[in-house]
Amino acid sequence: MQTPGTHLSQMRAAAPLVQNITNYVAMNVMANVMLAAGASPAMVHAAEEVGEFAAFTPALTINIGTLSAPWVGSMLTAAQVMHDRGAPWVLDPVAAGATAFRRETAAALVALRPTVVRGNASEIMALAGLGGRGKGADAADGVEAAEAAARSLAAQTGGVVAVTGPVDFVTDGTRAFRIANGDPMMPRITALGCSLTGVVGAFLVGQPALEATVAALAYYGLAGEVAAETAQGPGSFSVAFLDALHNITPERLTAGARIAAA
């Protein structure tokens, strides 16, 4: 298994174009996070072009945060193209359990077998049909409560499922890892979870999904730890976090990653 730093190096060398269909809240910060990490984000969601773009993008991410009917059509079109191409795509099922509209949209996307599903515990539990108490975008359940749901969902998609929280849990249904990097300030900044989904998408290009996802999560959490060293609150944390994503070297990531087999 390659070091996390090697996965970061490979992502930066590829500097992959990644198409993102994400929510209005996240678009700007997600693009900045991906640029700071070293990827090339493209926010393309219109029905008129979403499939044409998906036909050549190396990776796609879909986030159901601010959902509306025309966007659902675009999401399904783009995911279908990636599925048919055998190209990697990531699903971020924001608040999947909150309303019927979200539950149905998330289920239709899961059926298109995302390479990775990344969500908080409440979202992964809702997606696996195992409850979950979250009403908004914030988790109301602990990561450990969602481990069985993650394994079940991975078996269903044939892909990777990542439950993020204080300690992340990542599984492909067979193997599993826990990643302990991160900082408690991260959930107090909007769209950092959504933006992580974009970073995972960038790591997937040309790399094995389970290892790449684990490395992306360790990298992201380590950037949070670096940011916390100087931050005075959520405003300065956000600034230092983008700087850290840009400045963390592969060597520092390999040294600082706290990954354990689960």
Added chain:
Amino acid sequence: MQTPGTHLSQMRAAAPLVQNITNYVAMNVMANVMLAAGASPAMVHAAEEVGEFAAFTPALTINIGTLSAPWVGSMLTAAQVMHDRGAPWVLDPVAAGATAFRRETAAALVALRPTVVRGNASEIMALAGLGGRGKGADAADGVEAAEAAARSLAAQTGGVVAVTGPVDFVTDGTRAFRIANGDPMMPRITALGCSLTGVVGAFLVGQPALEATVAALAYYGLAGEVAAETAQGPGSFSVAFLDALHNITPERLTAGARIAAA
């Protein structure tokens, strides 16, 4: 009457979920402002789910900044649900006087009796049918010119009206207060007014509307004063402002609030 700090404590203890239908410019900063203050924002506006979400949200805010026909339907649906539940909701009538589309939308929302209307002087005057010269989102009239309009509008809605500017004016049609906290840099940062509307929404949960609104405005203005102590321009002001929203204690708010009966 409770101290402003007590209102802040109660808001943070509740950490209320607040549904926001807001404009594209404000979504990210509003979510970050509300998280920094201690609330849990949810940006939910799609016709397919807006009413379902409004049925359980403790508070709702509606902002007409970047208006379009489908969103107007969602706004009216959500406001109607809150009205029927007797639950608190806040209207932010951005640029209400600029176009016929805005005037009509704002009037239809006012008829659903918002718990609080928060706007600048030009917007409140336009809403009360008393003129107002603003063309964009920036005020072209002074707060004092809008006091009569605020009282008239409060009488019409049976709720609270807050006119924000260098010195804010808040009234329920009978009682009135002026809040002198704030900093001249605040209008030079986009969506800080929109984001304040979200903070007011969070303060309303389980608290009396007039007092909660006054406390929210003092808290917000004080955060601006704290930010100004270190800011070098609008970029560093925004960062320090989010930090201050997070770091201001109830004691500091009570000590620093500059509230006077009007």
Added chain:
Amino acid sequence: MQTPGTHLSQMRAAAPLVQNITNYVAMNVMANVMLAAGASPAMVHAAEEVGEFAAFTPALTINIGTLSAPWVGSMLTAAQVMHDRGAPWVLDPVAAGATAFRRETAAALVALRPTVVRGNASEIMALAGLGGRGKGADAADGVEAAEAAARSLAAQTGGVVAVTGPVDFVTDGTRAFRIANGDPMMPRITALGCSLTGVVGAFLVGQPALEATVAALAYYGLAGEVAAETAQGPGSFSVAFLDALHNITPERLTAGARIAAA
């Protein structure tokens, strides 16, 4: 020819209202950039009001970044109003060559003779029908490769064309200038190009298009240079950049502008 500082002074004295139809990623940062520079941005794009607003706005900018069918209608309506009024408007043809939808929309807008077209080399080449290899919002071609395309496009529109990159190239089809201000970090921050389009729009109000565009580009690049003096990465660069836009004086701009006839 007036100094760049004089153009900045005139823009700030006018503090012009500028209507912007831009993409979701850029809206917030563009508004903050324009406010920091001294303009008054208004993000107005809905079919119901876009033409009414365009009838009185001193300047308009149109950006095709996150395109969809209803927005194309709004763009064409607003551009037609400006064309008929003889009022200035700027086109930002983001990723113009990436999909058929973008190529068609950009061509229809070019036919309405934008006062200024501002794009990267790949976008200007695509617009002039001369190739261009960019797939996303990032340039895949050098500025020099696009000079002929810029001259050809300017001849077609009768306006100014600005190709931005490490060294910018601006032409009205007859005269041409190169502007060497800027910093390599700028393309690593999303929507800084889009936001520059808004600043160009603000400079156009009451000023000659070629000179005003050159001054706006020098001012923007100089703010990047100032930001680079203290930035530790893209997060702190963004903060320092907004501060610099606010703090740069006309005198400093005139002294620091690196403009040469081409």
